[in-house]
Amino acid sequence: QDSAIVLGIETSCDETAAALVRADRQVLSAPLFSQLAEHAPYGGVVPEIAARAHVEKLDLLVAEAMAAVGIGFADLAGVAATAGPGLIGGVMVGLLTAKTIALVNDLPLVAVNHLEAHALTARFVAPELDFPYLLLLVSGGHCQLVAVEGVGRYRQLGTTIDDALGEAFDKVAKMLGLGYPGGPAVEALAAEGDPERFPLPRPLIGTKGCDFSFSGLKTAVRHQILALGREAGREATMRDLCASFQAAVGDVLVDRAARAMRSFRADHPDGRTLVLAGGVAANRYLRQRLEAAAAGLGFRLVAPPLALCTDNAVMVAWAGIERLRLASVNDQAVPARARWPL
Numbered sequence: 001q002d003s004a005i006v007l008g009i010e011t012s013c014d015e016t017a018a019a020l021v022r023a024d025r026q027v028l029s030a031p032l033f034s035q036l037a038e039h040a041p042y043g044g045v046v047p048e049i050a051a052r053a054h055v056e057k058l059d060l061l062v063a064e065a066m067a068a069v070g071i072g073f074a075d076l077a078g079v080a081a082t083a084g085p086g087l088i089g090g091v092m093v094g095l096l097t098a099k100t101i102a103l104v105n106d107l108p109l110v111a112v113n114h115l116e117a118h119a120l121t122a123r124f125v126a127p128e129l130d131f132p133y134l135l136l137l138v139s140g141g142h143c144q145l146v147a148v149e150g151v152g153r154y155r156q157l158g159t160t161i162d163d164a165l166g167e168a169f170d171k172v173a174k175m176l177g178l179g180y181p182g183g184p185a186v187e188a189l190a191a192e193g194d195p196e197r198f199p200l201p202r203p204l205i206g207t208k209g210c211d212f213s214f215s216g217l218k219t220a221v222r223h224q225i226l227a228l229g230r231e232a233g234r235e236a237t238m239r240d241l242c243a244s245f246q247a248a249v250g251d252v253l254v255d256r257a258a259r260a261m262r263s264f265r266a267d268h269p270d271g272r273t274l275v276l277a278g279g280v281a282a283n284r285y286l287r288q289r290l291e292a293a294a295a296g297l298g299f300r301l302v303a304p305p306l307a308l309c310t311d312n313a314v315m316v317a318w319a320g321i322e323r324l325r326l327a328s329v330n331d332q333a334v335p336a337r338a339r340w341p342l
């Protein structure tokens with residue numbers, strides 16, 4: 001019922017997070033530790049460093065979450081943890097912690113698919129949002145269009161055939177010496193730049209299906225930087241490069257999402273919502289482009305607030321709540337999975 005409280009745990013990448021969420025959508029506490037500073041010197045997430053940092057921090061964050069609310073484990077309705085897909089060392093840390101808490105306190109355990117957690121976040125922020133809806137999931141590890149037909153009922157309409165979109169942002173940022181993660185830095189520079197200065201490819205635009213490709217775009221940016229030489233290091237040039245890159249990405253997303261919306265509408269005449277999720281959904285320019293494209297096709301865009309777009313434990317707890325409602329729980333034997341398609 002509404003007063004049920006679920007503990008969520010997220011450790012699949014470089015965020016260590018715990019959250020206590022009530023079934024009536026109240027976030028009771030949600031401490032989060034970002035390992036950014038630990039990975040930044042390496043220009044990307046180092047799996048072994050991530051796993052060790054999760055071990056160091058997770059217990060403390062869980063204790064902090066519980067103390068902030070003043071409840072004990074026995075007061076929980078269940079424990080939910082990301083069980084994949086993700087960096088396996090980190091996933092094991094989170095899942096094992098959840099299993100232990102569940103076992104010792106005789107609580108239901110939910111092994112959450114991280115992608116499902118991103119997918120269901122929209123129902124956490126928009127209580128009236130019913131199935132089915134169309135999901136565009138764009139993160140550091142994923143880029144896919146999914147018809148969400150129910151909890152556990154997902155149909156993939158398209159996916160990336162090479163890089164994830166966040167990865168492309170991060171690589172472009174790296175080439176420009178902007179540090180890691182690159183998405184926010186690229187967006188900030190792009191805001192002041194000329195999106196038409198550099199002609200860049202729009203991979204797969206106009207082709208059948210809803211798949212994505214970003215490696216050719218990334219390579220085109222590299223060639224552009226090489227051709228520019230030292231000029232590429234100038235602030236004004238970097239702004240124009242970022243703006244041109246972001247505009248190309250926008251065109252690709254709009255083209256692919258529009259195709260998906262048309263096909264989705266044919267299958268589900270009353271499904272008129274496009275949900276944007278994943279870390280790249282934090283990008284304001286891309287949100288605006290997709291919002292306009294959706295409106296043009298009679299869809300509304302639901303995009304969670306930034307803190308719920310990037311990795312967090314609130315979405316994991318919420319996925320746990322959705323699963324518990326359906327009595328879809330797991331036993332202690334459930335494995336941690338590096339790969340786990342929706």
Ligand code: KG4
Pocket residue numbers: 013138139140141142165166167169170181182183184187278279280281282283284309310311
């Ligand atoms: O969902 P997320 O936190 O982690 C994964 O599950 O992958 O997404 C992280 C990704 C990174 O690649 C980061 O550069 C990207 O999201 N990102 C952005 C922005 N903020 C974060 N990309 C573009 N624009 C942004 N404002």
Ligand code: ZN
Pocket residue numbers: 114118139278279310311
């Ligand atoms: Zn994620």
